[in-house]
Every structure is written in structure tokens, then in C-alpha cells.
Amino acid sequence: MMQQHPVAVRFSQAAAEVADGKFDSFLDGFSDEATWVVPGRNPLAGTYHGKDGILDFFTETAKRTGDGFHPQPIEALADDDHAVLFLRVTGRRSGADLDVKIAHFATVDGSGHLERNWFLPDDLKAWDAFLA
Amino acid sequence: MTDMTKIEEGLKLVNEGKLTEFGSFLADDVVWHVGGNHRLSGTYHGRTAVVDYLVKSRDLTDGSLRLQPVDILASDDHAAIFLQATGQRDGRQMDAFLAEAVTFAADGRWAEYWAISDQQDALDEFWN
Numbered sequence: 001m002m003q004q005h006p007v008a009v010r011f012s013q014a015a016a017e018v019a020d021g022k023f024d025s026f027l028d029g030f031s032d033e034a035t036w037v038v039p040g041r042n043p044l045a046g047t048y049h050g051k052d053g054i055l056d057f058f059t060e061t062a063k064r065t066g067d068g069f070h071p072q073p074i075e076a077l078a079d080d081d082h083a084v085l086f087l088r089v090t091g092r093r094s095g096a097d098l099d100v101k102i103a104h105f106a107t108v109d110g111s112g113h114l115e116r117n118w119f120l121p122d123d124l125k126a127w128d129a130f131l132a
Numbered sequence: 133m134t135d136m137t138k139i140e141e142g143l144k145l146v147n148e149g150k151l152t153e154f155g156s157f158l159a160d161d162v163v164w165h166v167g168g169n170h171r172l173s174g175t176y177h178g179r180t181a182v183v184d185y186l187v188k189s190r191d192l193t194d195g196s197l198r199l200q201p202v203d204i205l206a207s208d209d210h211a212a213i214f215l216q217a218t219g220q221r222d223g224r225q226m227d228a229f230l231a232e233a234v235t236f237a238a239d240g241r242w243a244e245y246w247a248i249s250d251q252q253d254a255l256d257e258f259w260n
Binding site for chain 1: 163165167168169175202203205206207209210211212214231233235244246247248249250252
């Protein structure tokens with residue numbers, strides 16, 4: 001079996017850390033200059049800057065949904081420059097349960113940290129409804 | 133392991149406008165997600181709908197749309213293609229960094245596809 005690139009291993013771990021609420025270790029995987037672009041037409045869509053910005057996104061999500069996201073990594077691929085994580089994300093809130101497969105893309109900086117982050121769920125309408 | 137040259141071959145066919153030939157890369161029931169908030173955004177179901185979408189993209193850009201791969205990551209099940217997309221439309225220029233993701237069917241054909249940029253506003257402006 002081919003050995004996974006360390007960034008791919010880290011990327012998969014990051015999803016597990018979000019699921020476990022371990023945001024300090026989750027954010028360690030990101031560059032200080034990281035950007036996090038949230039897709040769709042919902043109140044949380046837009047670009048978040050830096051680790052604080054990324055944390056703000058998850059904090060706001062938890063506030064809106066009560067319970068936030070439950071990401072489950074499917075597969076991560078990476079080299080020294082780019083990475084992708086395929087993951088399933090579920091969430092529950094009154095009237096808008098979420099169950100989507102997401103492709104999360106990232107660029108990797110010279111230190112192996114995720115820098116530019118952007119993603120797309122396979123059901124954008126369900127995503128927007130969940131974050132409305 | 134997915135053959136990366138096969139992915140490059142698919143991009144080459146798209147760049148050359150050989151879209152029906154590219155369609156042979158796609159599963160019959162392929163699901164194709166185009167991100168953003170523009171006229172082509174949305175989810176396309178099935179090979180015919182995806183080829184129609186590609187034809188529309190080509191025609192809207194008078195055949196100028198080009199996808200230049202920067203990096204390709206692939207396993208047996210998935211791939212990601214980071215690329216530079218360029219094109220012209222009605223006097224507008226596109227030069228955007230774009231990422232595409234693919235889930236492969238058991239026979240290696242493309243079963244599901246995602247495309248989005250982290251500079252999506254510029255792409256939306258180009259297409260709208």
C-alpha cells in the first residue's frame with residue numbers, strides 16, 4: 001500500500017478533530033494566513049481570514065445549528081503543494097438535517113500547513129438550508 | 133492507482149472541444165456539481181446533461197475556454213485537479229485558479245465531479 005503524504009494524514013485528522021471539538025489541534029494544521037471560503041447563499045457564506053476567522057465560522061455554525069457539524073473523512077490526497085479531502089458531513093437541526101459529501105480543496109504552504117481552503121458540498125441547497 | 137495521463141487526456145479533449153469524446157470518460161449516471169452563483173452553476177445529472185453543459189461553456193466563450201492543469205492528485209477512488217482556467221467572453225477575461233474533484237466508478241469512469249474556485253466571485257462575474 002502506498003504511504004500517504006503527511007499533509008493528507010493531517011488533513012484527515014483535522015476532520016476528526018472538528019468532530020471531537022478539538023479546535024486547538026485542528027487549527028494547528030493551518031497557516032497563520034489561512035483563508036477559508038464558505039460556499040453558497042447563506043448567512044455564513046464568504047471568506048474567513050486566519051485561524052481566528054476559521055474558528056469564528058465553526059463557532060457561528062454551532063450557534064446557528066445547536067450542534068454544529070459532524071465531519072467524517074472519506075479520503076485525503078496531498079502533495080507538497082495541494083491537498084483535497086473528501087468527507088461526509090452530517091448535522092441535525094430542527095427542519096434542516098444535513099447529509100452531504102464535500103470536496104474540500106487546499107493549497108499547502110512551505111511548512112506543510114493548509115493555506116487557501118475552499119470546498120463544495122454535493123447538495124448546495126441542503127447546505128444553504130442548514131446554515132440559514 | 134488511477135492513471136493520471138488519462139485525466140490529462142480528458143482535459144485535453146475538453147480543451148480541443150472534443151466534448152462527445154470526453155463524454156466517454158463519464159459514467160452514464162454521472163453527477164456534476166458546478167459551484168458559484170452564475171448561469172452555469174448547479175448540478176447536472178447524466179452524461180448527456182454534462183456534455184450539454186460543456187458545449188454551452190464552449191459556445192459562451194467562442195471556444196476560448198482553456199483548462200491548464202497545475203497539479204493532479206489521484207487514488208483508485210478519487211482525484212483532484214488544480215488548474216488555471218482562462219477564456220474570453222463578450223470582452224471579459226477569465227484567468228482563475230480552479231479546483232476540480234472526481235469520484236471514480238468501479239470501471240474508472242467519472243461518477244461524480246465538483247468544481248469551484250476560492251476566487252469564485254470573479255468567475256461568477258465572468259459567466260453572468
